[in-house]
Amino acid sequence: MRLSKLFVPTLREDPADAEIASHRLLLRGGFVRQVMSGVYTILPLGLRTIRKIEAIVRDEMDAAGSIELRMPILLPADPWRATGRYDLYGETLFKLTDRHDRDLILGPTQEEVVALMAAADLPSYRDLPKNVYQVEWKYRDEFRPRFGLLRVREFLMKDAYSIDRDEDGMRESYRIMYEAYERIYARCGVDYVIVEADPGQIGGGVNHEFMARATVGEDLFVECENGDYLADTEAARPMVPEPAGEGTESLTEIDTPDTPTIDALASLLGVAPSKTLKCVMFDVAGTTTAVLVPGDREVNVEKLGKLMFPAKVRPFQDTDFGARGFAKGYVGPQGFDGNVQVLADLTVRGGNDWVTGSNAKDRHVTGANVDRDFRVDRWEDVVEFREGDRCPIDGGTLRIGRSIVVGHIYQLGTKYSEPLGARFVDEDGTEKPYVMGSYGIGFGRIMATTVEQRHDDVGMVWPKVLAPFEVVIVIATRDHDATVAEAERIYEELRGRGVDVVIDDREQSAGVKFADADLIGYPVQVVVGKRGLEAGTVDLKLRATGDKTQAPIAEASAAVVDLLATAP
RNA sequence: CGGGACGUAGCGCAGCUUGGUAGCGCGCAGCGUUCGGGACGCUGAGGUCGCGGGUUCAAAUCCCGCCGUCCCGACCA
Numbered sequence A: 001m002r003l004s005k006l007f008v009p010t011l012r013e014d015p016a017d018a019e020i021a022s023h024r025l026l027l028r029g030g031f032v033r034q035v036m037s038g039v040y041t042i043l044p045l046g047l048r049t050i051r052k053i054e055a056i057v058r059d060e061m062d063a064a065g066s067i068e069l070r071m072p073i074l075l076p077a078d079p080w081r082a083t084g085r086y087d088l089y090g091e092t093l094f095k096l097t098d099r100h101d102r103d104l105i106l107g108p109t110q111e112e113v114v115a116l117m118a119a120a121d122l123p124s125y126r127d128l129p130k131n132v133y134q135v136e137w138k139y140r141d142e143f144r145p146r147f148g149l150l151r152v153r154e155f156l157m158k159d160a161y162s163i164d165r166d167e168d169g170m171r172e173s174y175r176i177m178y179e180a181y182e183r184i185y186a187r188c189g190v191d192y193v194i195v196e197a198d199p200g201q202i203g204g205g206v207n208h209e210f211m212a213r214a215t216v217g218e219d220l221f222v223e224c225e226n227g228d229y230l231a232d233t234e235a236a237r238p239m240v241p242e243p244a245g246e247g248t249e250s251l252t253e254i255d256t257p258d259t260p261t262i263d264a265l266a267s268l269l270g271v272a273p274s275k276t277l278k279c280v281m282f283d284v285a286g287t288t289t290a291v292l293v294p295g296d297r298e299v300n301v302e303k304l305g306k307l308m309f310p311a312k313v314r315p316f317q318d319t320d321f322g323a324r325g326f327a328k329g330y331v332g333p334q335g336f337d338g339n340v341q342v343l344a345d346l347t348v349r350g351g352n353d354w355v356t357g358s359n360a361k362d363r364h365v366t367g368a369n370v371d372r373d374f375r376v377d378r379w380e381d382v383v384e385f386r387e388g389d390r391c392p393i394d395g396g397t398l399r400i401g402r403s404i405v406v407g408h409i410y411q412l413g414t415k416y417s418e419p420l421g422a423r424f425v426d427e428d429g430t431e432k433p434y435v436m437g438s439y440g441i442g443f444g445r446i447m448a449t450t451v452e453q454r455h456d457d458v459g460m461v462w463p464k465v466l467a468p469f470e471v472v473i474v475i476a477t478r479d480h481d482a483t484v485a486e487a488e489r490i491y492e493e494l495r496g497r498g499v500d501v502v503i504d505d506r507e508q509s510a511g512v513k514f515a516d517a518d519l520i521g522y523p524v525q526v527v528v529g530k531r532g533l534e535a536g537t538v539d540l541k542l543r544a545t546g547d548k549t550q551a552p553i554a555e556a557s558a559a560v561v562d563l564l565a566t567a568p
Numbered sequence B: 001c002g003g004g005a006c007g008u009a010g011c012g013c014a015g016c017u018u019g020g021u022a023g024c025g026c027g028c029a030g031c032g033u034u035c036g037g038g039a040c041g042c043u044g045a046g047g048u049c050g051c052g053g054g055u056u057c058a059a060a061u062c063c064c065g066c067c068g069u070c071c072c073g074a075c076c077a
Helices: A021-028 A046-062 A080-081 A083-090 A111-121 A168-188 A262-267 A301-308 A320-325 A348-350 A441-453 A481-496 A508-521 A529-533 A554-566
Strands: A032-036 A039-042 A074-076 A092-095 A103-106 A132-137 A154-164 A192-196 A207-213 A219-224 A231-232 A252-257 A277-284 A287-294 A314-317 A339-344 A354-360 A363-368 A376-382 A396-413 A421-424 A431-432 A435-442 A471-475 A501-504 A524-528 A537-542 A546-551
Touching: A021 A032, A021 A441, A039 A046, A046 A132, A046 A154, A046 A168, A046 A441, A074 A080, A080 A083, A080 A421, A111 A154, A111 A421, A111 A431, A111 A435, A132 A168, A154 A219, A154 A252, A154 A441, A154 A546, A192 A252, A192 A396, A207 A219, A207 A441, A277 A320, A277 A354, A277 A481, A287 A348, A301 A314, A339 A348, A348 A524, A396 A441, A396 A501, A435 A441, A435 A481, A471 A481, A471 A508, A481 A501, A481 A529, A481 A554, A508 A524, A524 A529, A524 A554, A529 A537, A537 A554, A546 A554
Parallel strands: A192 A231, A287 A339, A339 A376, A471 A501, A471 A524
Antiparallel strands: A032 A039, A074 A103, A092 A103, A132 A154, A154 A435, A192 A207, A207 A396, A219 A231, A219 A396, A252 A363, A277 A287, A277 A314, A354 A363, A396 A435, A421 A431, A524 A537, A537 A546
């Protein structure tokens, strides 16, 4: 390609609205332009990179046995009502109506479509398993688009869906996708980790996020110092402590004036907050639910919501305490009647002889013990992760890292097939719902993430597999016919060798071309100029290291191929 | 949606406090010079000052409302 013929509007100055490196550099390098908040035009250079990502993804999906198809973006709302996602996604869904006043949506993801498609056209266990994928625009009316291409409202995604007859099949399909994803990110040169994650609005059970390490990432993840545990902070669970067993104290009620908070109580009694038992009250679909956690910890409402799903979880308002006969700030689990569901976090097992509320204002109890003094109906993991918590696997210290989620895979089970009545006939003649999985990768995020991970103060530093072009030939002395002729010759030779090369034949000064080459970040730069020509050489530069070398002009193309082979 | 900031030529900005009818740099066009790290000279084009209303003889400037964009918090590829 010729830069004189391409459309590469680079900018000299940083755009005012771009804060993070990837946004700033992709705008400056002429890869993308913003149309409105969270919506971008992909310019020719950006499109070339996106297509390279797409080719790698397609290659791995095809190799993993997934079959490409294309589903509509414009979708009927009804299946989404059936699965509950119409309301669950809420405002994030782009909703519209057609001329017949029928409710439609723009697809944010397509589990419903796949389930219904399977129901119609994959009627037998003999048709299974199937794995289908598409590369398609996705629409999500995010609360706040931000960070350039990292959080947008319209984005290009590869979404795949596995359809199996049973759980074992789903797990096998999931494993295959998991491994395909590992290869995809490795090939793209993304520095990533895989974490156990929160399923969010897609729902389901086991799921993993592929997180690219970054300094600007929106997502926090937890990593064990020993490298054996990784999880999204929302899903992270601390080590379950050894059961402390029953304590030695007897249940004693004491006066604790003006101590509605853990801090006030702990300082009055001179005990550690972790010795107190916090009793946090929720309304779960109308049932009063008490959640017990050590006084120094917080309840993770998201985790609780997932445990109770589909029942709605609502923290007690001030009025709820009085209305249901609880003393706010002094609630304790002993003496709850059967109308109160008692859920305790697993960390509560590690303590005994608790200090907790007495259910009377300004009074607490000491020496409270599980089973002897109060009942626990369910033991679950519901605490908020804290920096410094112990790893659930080996007890090592957990640290927090920052990342960009570049992929997310889910074991969905029958979450979508069940409510949609999407069933096949199994070998034994009975109808069963499909057991599904879904697997997504956002292309724009991979592009932006790569820039975040690979840039310097003058521009982007593309790995050769994703660079819009692998090599740029800069004509440094454009009024010198012999220089132009040599540059053209090298250009044709490189093309002949199958190198993805672009020639900067624009009517620009050499300085502009050099600056643009560094900004755009072609892995290899070839400078052909009068000066070199007279010495019989061309200059080569490896963008990643900045190393410059000379090559004899007659062997320029071979030298470029060799240098390219060493490029990251 | 809550909190903060911004909106003046394609891009980056000044002008606003103290109203008098818009300016700088880059970019763009023409001519000439230059030609290996964002060249130089001359000439020139380009602006509903985000939109609407109000105050005033007069509004980019003051007041009210709205819209848009970005940043910080609740969602996700």
